[in-house]
Amino acid sequence: MTAAHAQAELGCERVLIIDWDVHHGNGTQDIFWASPNVLFFDTHRAAPFYPGTGNKEEVGVGLDEGLTVNVPLPAGCGDPSLVKAYREILVPAVEWFKPDLILVSAGFDMHRLDLCMNLSYSGFGALSGIVQELADNHCGGRLAMVLEGGYHLESLARGVRTVLEVLAGGDPPEIEEPGISEVAGLADFHRDAFR
Numbered sequence: 001m002t003a004a005h006a007q008a009e010l011g012c013e014r015v016l017i018i019d020w021d022v023h024h025g026n027g028t029q030d031i032f033w034a035s036p037n038v039l040f041f042d043t044h045r046a047a048p049f050y051p052g053t054g055n056k057e058e059v060g061v062g063l064d065e066g067l068t069v070n071v072p073l074p075a076g077c078g079d080p081s082l083v084k085a086y087r088e089i090l091v092p093a094v095e096w097f098k099p100d101l102i103l104v105s106a107g108f109d110m111h112r113l114d115l116c117m118n119l120s121y122s123g124f125g126a127l128s129g130i131v132q133e134l135a136d137n138h139c140g141g142r143l144a145m146v147l148e149g150g151y152h153l154e155s156l157a158r159g160v161r162t163v164l165e166v167l168a169g170g171d172p173p174e175i176e177e178p179g180i181s182e183v184a185g186l187a188d189f190h191r192d193a194f195r
């Protein structure tokens, strides 16, 4: 496990794991459910979509309480909602947590050609820009992405290309429209943990 290795061998104390795959990262959540030095942030299609976990009330236990941040979203919510979730929930969480390494479980099955979340290539680019800026601001640019799922080969390939263009210094696309109102409620729910 990359995060555990980074902590044990590379001198990283606080690791942020971001999971933007459309499926909830239940395995990652289980591993770090009680870990006070790992912040896990997961946007995913809400249950009953597989695997059915990742309700917002799943926040970790003990010293990890509040360090598991689940953002379940309805099918079809699209770029504005994902960008809003990253800006309004992830960004304040990271400013509070101050990671020294950021890892991303980068699945591409949120794309509109894939599993119904209606993300565009620009959406992936915008998320990449937010994450890269967080890495630059908080941990000296230390950012690693791990390729996860993606069932539609065209959107998988073009999605990866879009992300790499942003990471290589391209301007991330602007996504300005308001997202779904559910995100505001989720942001309110998580906000207290980061004060």
Ligand SMILES: [Zn+2]
Pocket (backbone or CB within 6 Å): 021, 022, 023, 107, 109, 149, 150
């Ligand atoms: Zn997936």
